[in-house]
Amino acid sequence: MTAVQEASPATADVVAAGRRRRARRRLLVHVGLAVAVVVALVLSLVLGRTVYPLSDVVAVIMGADVDGASFTVGTLRLPRALTGLMVGLAFGLAGSTFQTMLRNPLASPDVIGISSGASAAAVIGILVLDLSPSAVSAFATVVALLTALVIYLLAYRQGVANTRLILVGIGISSMLASVVSYVLSGAAAWDMQVAMRWLTGNLNGATYERLLPLLLAVVVLTPVLLRLTRDLEALRLGDQTAAALGVPVERVRVLLIVCAVALMAFGTAAAGPIAFVAFLSGPITARILGPVGSPVLASGLFGALLVLVADFVAQYALGTRFPVGVITGALGAPFLIYLLVRSQRTGGVM
Amino acid sequence: MRTLVALLLVVVVALLGVASVTFGVLDVGWDDLVAGITGHQDTTAQAAVVKRMPRTVFAMVIGAALGISGAVMQGVTRNPLADPEILGVNAGASLAVVVGIVFLGLSTAVGYIWVAMVGAAVAAVFVYVVGSLGRGGATPLKLALAGAATSVALGSLVSAILLPRAQDMQQFRFWQIGGVGGGTWATIALALPFLAAGLLISWASARALNSLALGDELAAGLGQDVVRARLVAALGGVVLCGAATAVAGPIGFVGLVVPHVVRLLTGVDHRWLIPLSGLGGAALLTGADVVGRLVGGTEEIQAGIITAIVGAPFFIWIVRRQKVREL
Numbered sequence: 132m133t134a135v136q137e138a139s140p141a142t143a144d145v146v147a148a149g150r151r152r153r154a155r156r157r158l159l160v161h162v163g164l165a166v167a168v169v170v171a172l173v174l175s176l177v178l179g180r181t182v183y184p185l186s187d188v189v190a191v192i193m194g195a196d197v198d199g200a201s202f203t204v205g206t207l208r209l210p211r212a213l214t215g216l217m218v219g220l221a222f223g224l225a226g227s228t229f230q231t232m233l234r235n236p237l238a239s240p241d242v243i244g245i246s247s248g249a250s251a252a253a254v255i256g257i258l259v260l261d262l263s264p265s266a267v268s269a270f271a272t273v274v275a276l277l278t279a280l281v282i283y284l285l286a287y288r289q290g291v292a293n294t295r296l297i298l299v300g301i302g303i304s305s306m307l308a309s310v311v312s313y314v315l316s317g318a319a320a321w322d323m324q325v326a327m328r329w330l331t332g333n334l335n336g337a338t339y340e341r342l343l344p345l346l347l348a349v350v351v352l353t354p355v356l357l358r359l360t361r362d363l364e365a366l367r368l369g370d371q372t373a374a375a376l377g378v379p380v381e382r383v384r385v386l387l388i389v390c391a392v393a394l395m396a397f398g399t400a401a402a403g404p405i406a407f408v409a410f411l412s413g414p415i416t417a418r419i420l421g422p423v424g425s426p427v428l429a430s431g432l433f434g435a436l437l438v439l440v441a442d443f444v445a446q447y448a449l450g451t452r453f454p455v456g457v458i459t460g461a462l463g464a465p466f467l468i469y470l471l472v473r474s475q476r477t478g479g480v481m
Numbered sequence: 482m483r484t485l486v487a488l489l490l491v492v493v494v495a496l497l498g499v500a501s502v503t504f505g506v507l508d509v510g511w512d513d514l515v516a517g518i519t520g521h522q523d524t525t526a527q528a529a530v531v532k533r534m535p536r537t538v539f540a541m542v543i544g545a546a547l548g549i550s551g552a553v554m555q556g557v558t559r560n561p562l563a564d565p566e567i568l569g570v571n572a573g574a575s576l577a578v579v580v581g582i583v584f585l586g587l588s589t590a591v592g593y594i595w596v597a598m599v600g601a602a603v604a605a606v607f608v609y610v611v612g613s614l615g616r617g618g619a620t621p622l623k624l625a626l627a628g629a630a631t632s633v634a635l636g637s638l639v640s641a642i643l644l645p646r647a648q649d650m651q652q653f654r655f656w657q658i659g660g661v662g663g664g665t666w667a668t669i670a671l672a673l674p675f676l677a678a679g680l681l682i683s684w685a686s687a688r689a690l691n692s693l694a695l696g697d698e699l700a701a702g703l704g705q706d707v708v709r710a711r712l713v714a715a716l717g718g719v720v721l722c723g724a725a726t727a728v729a730g731p732i733g734f735v736g737l738v739v740p741h742v743v744r745l746l747t748g749v750d751h752r753w754l755i756p757l758s759g760l761g762g763a764a765l766l767t768g769a770d771v772v773g774r775l776v777g778g779t780e781e782i783q784a785g786i787i788t789a790i791v792g793a794p795f796f797i798w799i800v801r802r803q804k805v806r807e808l
Contacts, residue, residue, distance in 0.1 A: 295800055298562070298622060298625055298797075301625050302794075303793065305566055305789060306789055306790060306793030306794070310786075310790075313783070315658075316654065327644060406633060406637045451645045453641070457637065457641040457644065459637075460633070460634065460636070460640070460641065461638060463633060467607075
């Protein structure tokens, strides 16, 4: 390397300057997203049917007893906003991990059926077993993890090829979808509404009790996932190239899958499979960041921002109170069309 | 061999037809069966036969349509995984029906049939185009992913429309679980012209599909207008699947499983594959309906659920069997 630098110092300067510029941009994007998330979090505590001054909100968070605000902000808005934040973070991280690992922007965990086990379990838990909300969450987590394991094992044949993993996931998820519609077919109208809301993904049932497992999962798994991003970037070059660069491919892949799947499972259990958060966050942040470095962390931040904003819109902007998943889900079709238009113009790569 | 398979399938369909009329919550004896089929309704058993007959014919017709549509779609896309459920075509039909119920005030199958067909066609084209983006064109993997993503997207729109409208949700949910329990002579008569047209278009495209199977360049070299052949055949497939979905609700995997089995038995010639897939589809859906009734008792399990539970493992089996490079 030094030889090259001595040979053409000008080129080296250009390269170094470019590297600095990109690093600055990365930093800027991350800081910008983090600030936006904090602002969205604070706004969702302050604003609503009743607007509380920031001082009241801070006082409530500090543990003071403020008339009215203690209940509205402390019991209703805070767990809701925190759940939204954590779910968005988890989905964004997991989505981007899968998309990068499988080298396809369409291959996010929600599309390839990782969360379908959670949906089936939740519907059975609500309609057949009549479980309490926190029991439904626990059941959904366990079944989601099992489903992912089954998908992995069925895709395994002398190693897991990305293609097989994706297609087996799609197969399993359509089978589970028919289980869901069978259970729904026998349901009473009221239960049906509850189940449909769960299936769409919503933050109405957010409590500290349901938030806790997700919080723990995010705190434990995020650092692990971020430590793996360098290997993940190598996997993007193809399994063989990554192996040649010294990455233990299968072990890294298993670790990545375990982290991402667990994030999906705990997130889905806390708030339902909020559609397209995992799907959208990765490609959008990758576009903001440009082609350098791993988009995983930024994608997590973007996911959190997306859920917080979408939940606010769903609650207050439309007359009827919708589950948040309706808003994020409605973004899905336009985004697919956007992918289409863009690749028409650039003849780009999927 | 082909004639033998064809005969065998006819016998199987006939036997399943008899089983479908005979078994249920109330099992029917031979005498009542004959009396019922010839139009008598003197005993409960005979009445049951009369009631089960349209349902049975309905299952056969819809199954045949789905089987043929699957064979055509697999031929058009040269894709072993093509199926209306996997490719998001059913989701397109569902969204269209919901829009029809909520915004156009439709409440009858006549109304559903047009909107469902349009929805199915739009979704099919959309998924095909999304799946063809980027390098390598429309590989099975990319088509399946595009179909799954589109299904999720359209599904969200469906719930966005339905969630504030409990009344419409009730109406839609009975349509949405694909089954043949609602089949009457009237719905059969309604769908039949569309299905006949679809069948004719598909069968007429059989030769073209055979040349497409050789690859686009070779087919063009043989004098085939590749684009037109593909469009015409796809039209046949979409009409069949759209009309069947409109009257029966979304039923997955019949179109996936049947052509594969038929191809194993008789080879890849579409002139045989298409009619035999029709027979196979009729057998599968009628069988699924009988099984659903026998297993479920009074709360019968809809045929669409049985086909998904049988079909999804089959799908996974195909995926595991293929070489990775071909996907």
